Amino acid sequence: GAVVSQHPSRVICKSGTSVKIECRSLDFQATTMFWYRQFPKQSLMLMATSNEGSKATYEQGVEKDKFLINHASLTLSTLTVTSAHPEDSSFYICSAREDNHQPQHFGDGTRLSIL
């Protein structure tokens, strides 16, 4: 089946640090990738949608200058949390889709902890 790899799986860093998370589709080319945030015992909240080669579309309330998304190739998207603060601590999950007729497949998430 389709495999999406997310790295790193866990990050612990100091307040003010910028953190980059990578999302790769390993066995298919993803025209669209999605970034989600999930708080404990809650559902997935879509942060942004990115299409290869174009700017990401952010959901209402998500700061695009805070959460930088790059989708430079059909197999890689990155999310950079800039100047992270404790309130940015969360579980970040990416998903990827080959095209509009294919399902979304998720990575295993990144646990971000800002001290």
Place this chain on the structure above:
Amino acid sequence: GENVEQHPSTLSVQEGDSAVIKCTYSDSASNYFPWYKQELGKGPQLIIDIRSNVGEKKDQRIAVTLNKTAKHFSLHITETQPEDSAVYFCAANDYKLSFGAGTTVTVRA
């Protein structure tokens, strides 16, 4: 936008029994309904999906039914096993998924 409601929030079943999770959606234009299973500390895993031109789909112990008129769809797990314990999410739409709140399923051995 799409609004998906999911019930129950928690479900405890005896091993071997069936589990049913129900979802409703608001946007009649939604045409794709996947179900995901999420284990602790991991990302959601697609377990089954259905499109609006189909009323029912089955894959071994898992089945999904869709009622477009009533705008609701359900997940059925038969002969539950301890490894079925997880959080299950329903979702709706096509380009951009809207997720339900999730159901924590516990299968008692």
